[in-house]
Amino acid sequence: AQSVTQLGSHVSVSEGALVLLRCNYSSSVPPYLFWYVQYPNQGLQLLLKYTSAATLVKGINGFEAEFKKSETSFHLTKPSAHMSDAAEYFCAVMAGGGNKLTFGTGTQLKVEL
Amino acid sequence: GAGVSQSPSNKVTEKGKDVELRCDPISGHTALYWYRQSLGQGLEFLIYFQGNSAPDKSGLPSDRFSAERTGGSVSTLTIQRTQQEDSAVYLCASSLVGHFQETQYFGPGTRLLVL
Numbered sequence: 001a002q003s004v005t006q007l008g009s010h011v012s013v014s015e016g017a018l019v020l021l022r023c024n025y026s027s028s029v030p031p032y033l034f035w036y037v038q039y040p041n042q043g044l045q046l047l048l049k050y051t052s053a054a055t056l057v058k059g060i061n062g063f064e065a066e067f068k069k070s071e072t073s074f075h076l077t078k079p080s081a082h083m084s085d086a087a088e089y090f091c092a093v094m095a096g097g098g099n100k101l102t103f104g105t106g107t108q109l110k111v112e113l
Numbered sequence: 114g115a116g117v118s119q120s121p122s123n124k125v126t127e128k129g130k131d132v133e134l135r136c137d138p139i140s141g142h143t144a145l146y147w148y149r150q151s152l153g154q155g156l157e158f159l160i161y162f163q164g165n166s167a168p169d170k171s172g173l174p175s176d177r178f179s180a181e182r183t184g185g186s187v188s189t190l191t192i193q194r195t196q197q198e199d200s201a202v203y204l205c206a207s208s209l210v211g212h213f214q215e216t217q218y219f220g221p222g223t224r225l226l227v228l
Contacts, residue, residue: 032214043117043204043219051214090156099144099163099211100172103156 002027002095006104014112019078021107023065023091026072031095033074035065038088038106047089050074061085086111115139117220119205125226126195134190134223136205142218144211145188147180150222151201159203162188163211195227 007022025031032051036044048059055067065076074091088108092101118137126132138145147159158172162182173179177195182188192199202224206217 034216036219041221043221044206045219046216049214049216092156094213099161099208099213099215100146100158100169101148101156101217102158103148105155 002031002093002102004091004093004102004104006089006091006107008107009105010108010110012110012112013081015083016080019063019076019081019085019109021076021089021091021109023074023076023104024072025074025091025093027093027095029095031093033065033067034092034094034101035059035063035074035076036090036092036103038090040087044090047076081109081111083111083113085109117205117207117218119203119220119223121223122221123224123226125228127228128197129194131191131193132195132225134192134203134225136188136190136207136220138186138188138205138207139218142207142209143185144208144215144217145182146206146208146217147188147190148204148206148219149201150204153198154201156204159190161211192225195225197227200225200227 003026005024034049035047048057050067058064091104120135143164145162161169177193180190202222204222206219208215
């Protein structure tokens with residue numbers, strides 16, 4: 001079985017500051033990892049995914065994430081936050097041959113002036 | 114269509130009533146998924162359809178929940194005898210063929226409130 005832990009249900013940053021959203025996974029087999037973003041009253045939108053190619057994955061809107069097997073982590077970063085980045089972010093894992101995504105509990109990102 | 118669509122966008126019902134939620138996947142996508150997003154449980158998988166294969170129902174929380182997919186396209190999630198704990202946002206997603214690493218594209222969800 002696989003699981004995902006997102007540290008920090010709420011993160012607040014200043015506009016222009018670094019964004020770091022943490023995700024750690026647990027999987028007995030090599031996982032595929034995803035970050036999704038959810039804007040208010042909207043569905044989930046894929047930001048990026050790791051599928052065993054490059055460990056540093058670049059996504060949309062300037063976000064990137066690095067897969068670190070030794071740390072079982074897949075943290076999401078963005079060098080400079082923008083007001084439009086305020087949303088809820090979900091890390092998810094898919095592993096073991098099944099097609100279902102197992103999600104973390106989400107991190108609400110607030111961007112302040 | 115351009116994306117996954119779901120209807121209704123909001124549904125209010127009384128405890129004990131049955132509800133049907135509809136999902137239209139992206140045209141040409143053969144894999145379809147239902148998830149539930151609730152305050153208490155977060156985002157959880159419910160059921161997965163892939164082509165003509167038997168659906169993976171491992172995430173359905175009780176036998177009051179069922180889903181079907183007609184003609185390999187539109188899907189309906191039915192909740193019988195609704196309970197207050199069924200209140201949640203029900204999200205549908207689709208992907209091209211259901212391969213292991215495929216991106217799942219999500220609809221806007223149906224917000225269900227059971228009074």
